Amino acid sequence: xxxxxxxxxxxxxxxxxxxxxxxxxxxxxxxxxxxxxxxxxxxxxxxxxxxxxxxxxxxxxxxxxxxxxxxxxxxxxxxxxxxxxxxxxxxxxxxxxxxxxxxxxxxxxxxxxxxxxxxxxxxxxxxxxxxx
Numbered sequence: 001x002x003x004x005x006x007x008x009x010x011x012x013x014x015x016x017x018x019x020x021x022x023x024x025x026x027x028x029x030x031x032x033x034x035x036x037x038x039x040x041x042x043x044x045x046x047x048x049x050x051x052x053x054x055x056x057x058x059x060x061x062x063x064x065x066x067x068x069x070x071x072x073x074x075x076x077x078x079x080x081x082x083x084x085x086x087x088x089x090x091x092x093x094x095x096x097x098x099x100x101x102x103x104x105x106x107x108x109x110x111x112x113x114x115x116x117x118x119x120x121x122x123x124x125x126x127x128x129x130x131x132x
Contacts, residue, residue, distance in 0.1 A: 103110055
């Protein structure tokens with residue numbers, strides 16, 4: 001029968017070094033949580049994380065304040081535009097009303113003036129087109 005070979009001097013630990021701890025750390029140091037130093041390290045890590053979170057919260061607060069200011073300014077601008085459009089609409093409606101009153105008083109004569117102007121404009125446009 002086949003003889004088993006004796007373990008060679010090339011074992012895993014001699015080739016790769018010591019096995020890392022089971023905590024998943026990739027540190028080459030053998031770190032064992034012991035006593036006050038471990039608590040100080042954890043507290044330092046917590047303080048760093050807290051500072052990072054505080055900075056992120058401040059950034060989010062600044063962004064939301066900026067968004068709020070932009071919304072207020074946009075609302076104000078839209079309100080002003082609405083007022084301007086309402087004023088323009090009232091001016092146009094008054095002009096249209098006066099034009100209808102004038103047309104009713106003058107009869108149908110103004111329509112012939114408009115037709116004449118359209119024909120003259122069309123004639124100049126055709127002449128200009130062929131002279132290019």
